[in-house]
Amino acid sequence: MYELTNVTKKYDQGKRSVTALNKVTLSIPDGQMVAIQGPTGGGKSTLLQMLGALDRPSTGTVQLGASDLSKLGQGPLGEIRARQIGFVFQGFNLIPTLTAQENVETALAPLGVSAADRTARAAAALASVGLGERGSHLPAELSGGQQQRVAIARALVKEPAVLLADEPTGNLDEQTRDEIMELLEGLWRDRGLTLIVVTHDSAVAKRAQRRLLIKQGVVKEVA
Amino acid sequence: MFVTYLRRELAGRRKQTAIVAIGMALAIALVIIVNAVSSGVQLAQSTVLASVYGVGTDITVSQTPVAPTEGEGGGGPQNFDFGAEDGATADGSTTVNQATLSVERGTTAFDSTALDTVGGIDNVSAAAATLSLSNTTFNGTLPDRSAMTQGEAPTAGEAPTGADGAGGSSFSVDSFTVLGLDPADDAVGPLSAVSLTDGRSLESTDAGANVAVLDASYATTAELIVGDTISLAGTDFTIVGLVTASSADAATASNVYIPLDVAQTLSGLEGQVTDIYVQAASSTDIEQVQADVETALPDSTVKTQADLASSVSGSLSSASDLVKNLGLWLSLIVLAAAFLIAILFTISGVTRRTREFGTLKAIGWSNGRIVRQVAGESLVQGLIGGVVGIAVGLFGILAINLVAPTLTAGAASADVPAGMNGAGGRPGGGFGQAVVEAATSDIVLQVPVTLSVILIAVGLAVLGGLLAGAIGGWRASRLSPSEALRSIA
Structure with a gap:
């Protein structure tokens, strides 16, 4: 469960200070599917980084389970990312020189999983997203939708509690978008994940249990 | 994962790997050749000196x-005095x-x-x-x-x-x-x-x-x-x-x-x-x-082998000077350039792979793991350069030994002890001529391959790779995952 209390994040841009998040207080229960919408520059990505333990707030606290992410150092934050949080990016962010199988395995490397176990788990993850036969392909040999499936497999192979998706369908056509969203929804239901999706696409947002709108760093619930 | 990733990166970025390895190889080959030629020249000098001073002589002592x-003969020209009744x-x-x-x-x-x-x-x-x-x-x-x-x-x-x-x-x-x-x-x-x-x-x-x-x-x-x-x-x-x-x-x-x-x-x-x-x-x-x-x-003049080596003249001396001056500096400059190329390419690679490292950090890779990965890639690039450099260097040494350049060595000057002056003095020369003429020998330059030269080459390859890897890895470790991902969003 996430508990954000009075979270403010400011960035210095030269002599100017920009407030990306302004006193955000928010609670997200375990197993919920949440969509975050908002205009560009409104603070969506910053909020996702706070939730993903990629950054710390300037003030306020971000609680994930028993851990206060705002007080942890880089090492423990990395450990939490490695074990509890999966990321899916708009641009897929696969490593171009590694095969689909090897890309999925990168998520298991920090966990000290044995090579044999790593191979087996990565292959199973690829199979669960419908790419069991494409493990040996390089990202450049896959379509956009397939690359995003590989990225989802990489996010889920470590069996995280939370899946954070930043515009996961932003680079895909409508049909592929729907396929990916169906896949994410299916995984969310089957695994009891907390799924948080940042999106511009209202069609995607409407699939979520809960919708949040973030504008000028302030979060509001959407009815 | 480390080895797989490393192998894929080096194979996937062949151009960069080749440029870094070639730069390193050229530098290491040059260092090997310059070192080996230097050893060959020193051996030739030792041969000339040993023939004059003997094996194992470390120091010679003579009188200044x-x-x-007035009235003393000293070391001047010999006098021949004949009486009125002398001669047949x-x-x-x-x-x-x-x-x-x-x-x-x-x-x-x-x-x-x-x-x-x-x-x-x-x-x-x-x-x-x-x-x-x-x-x-x-x-x-x-x-x-x-x-x-x-x-x-x-x-x-x-x-x-x-x-x-x-x-x-x-x-x-x-x-x-x-x-x-x-x-x-x-x-x-x-x-x-x-x-x-x-x-x-x-x-x-x-x-x-x-x-x-x-x-x-x-x-x-x-x-x-x-x-x-x-x-x-x-x-x-x-x-x-x-x-x-x-x-x-x-x-x-x-x-x-x-x-x-x-x-x-x-x-x-x-x-x-x-x-x-x-x-x-x-x-x-x-x-x-x-x-x-x-x-x-x-009152004595005391000379060591190092002093004596400086008394060797001729093209052997020129070769020695060339190796010591031009060769040494050239190899140092090329080595520095190769190291710089390796470092710049590694930094450039890290910059280009900002999204990659940001993603890896986002999925939980520690800084240490990323530094090891970057350093490992640079080290292997350096080692590939080292192996190629050793091969090119050995080929260069083989070529020199096949050409077998002949150098002339003169072993006399005003500074050297008398024993040196007399070396190979020509019989039947003019009055006093034998004692002032330099002894000259033709020395075929043979360039030796020593284990130390190979070890130096391997050491340089490792050093170059680690240096580039350490700097590149440090750059990668300083990337904040959020900034890395934001910069490509």
Whole structure:
């Protein structure tokens, strides 16, 4: 469960200070599917980084389970990312020189999983997203939708509690978008994940249990 | 994962890997070749010096020459004094013949007690003294002057009288070098570096005996063999052996070798020597021994092998200077450039892979894991460059050895001890000529491949790779995952 209390994040841009998040207080229960919408520059990505333990707030606290992410150092934050949080990016962010199988395995490397176990788990993850036969392909040999499936497999192979998706369908056509969203929804239901999706696409947002709108760093619930 | 990722990265970024490896390979090949040529030149210098100074000589001691005072012969030209009744007279002309054995020009004899002084210095393992001499023979015929009226000139059509048939005189001056040394002291000194080609060397029982060992080249020129006699200052010496330099490329220190005591007696230099050859207990003691000798014998000139190496002249010296100056700097510059290329490419690679490293950090990779990955890639690139560089370097060395360039080495200058001056002195030269001419040898440059050169190359490859990897890894570790991902969003 996430508990954000009075979270403010400011960035210095030269002599100017920009407030990306302004006193955000928010609670997200375990197993919920949440969509975050908002205009560009409104603070969506910053909020996702706070939730993903990629950054710390300037003030306020971000609680994930028993851990206060705002007080942890880089090492423990990395450990939490490695074990509890999966990321899916708009641009897929696969490593171009590694095969689909090897890309999925990168998520298991920090966990000290044995090579044999790593191979087996990565292959199973690829199979669960419908790419069991494409493990040996390089990202450049896959379509956009397939690359995003590989990225989802990489996010889920470590069996995280939370899946954070930043515009996961932003680079895909409508049909592929729907396929990916169906896949994410299916995984969310089957695994009891907390799924948080940042999106511009209202069609995607409407699939979520809960919708949040973030504008000028302030979060509001959407009815 | 580490090995798989590393292998994929190097294979997937072939162009960068090739450029870094080629740069490193060129630098390492150059370092190998310059190092090996430097070793080859040093070996050639050692060969030249060993043939003159003997194997194992670390230090030579001689007396600093002083300008002779008025009336002193010093090391100046030899005088030949003939009395009115000297020479054999026949047919009105007079034939005169005189030989002298004297200290070589530019050389000063000093008391042989200096040998005991040097021998008593700490860390001196062996010391031997020599007396470096020049045997000069004057031979000539004077015309019958009594037959000529004072002021009278030959009339037209009258044949002039005199030995040369031109009314003048005929003279010849023959000179060769002679080295007196202690036959019992063969551990260090000029005879320790020679090879016996015929007969025997001088032995301890030869002290006081008129026996001589000749340089084989001189013996051939003078048409002498073992068993013949050679005249030194009018005294006949039995030739008991012929020697040649251990290396076929170099000359020996002198034309003739005789027992020290005999040389001292014949030259009138009882209890005098011109050079002391010193062997230090170990190479680390040389500086201390040199300093102690200079303190104990303040008037002496003390030279180490390093000083002696600088006395080698000719194209060998030029090659040495070229290797030391141009070669060293060139290899350092190329090495620095290769390191810089490796570092810049690694940094550029890290910058280009910002999204990749940001993603890896987002999925939980630690800074240490990412630094290891970047450093590992650079290290392998360096090692590939090292292996190629070693191959290119060895090929270069092979090419040099196949070409086998011949260098000339002169082993004399005004600074060097007398033994050096006499090296390979030419018999039959002009008066005093033999003692001032430099000995020249042709040395075929052979470039050795040593384990140390290979280890240096591997060390440089590892160093270059680690340096580039450390800097690149440091850059990667400083990337904040949120900024890395934001920068590509």
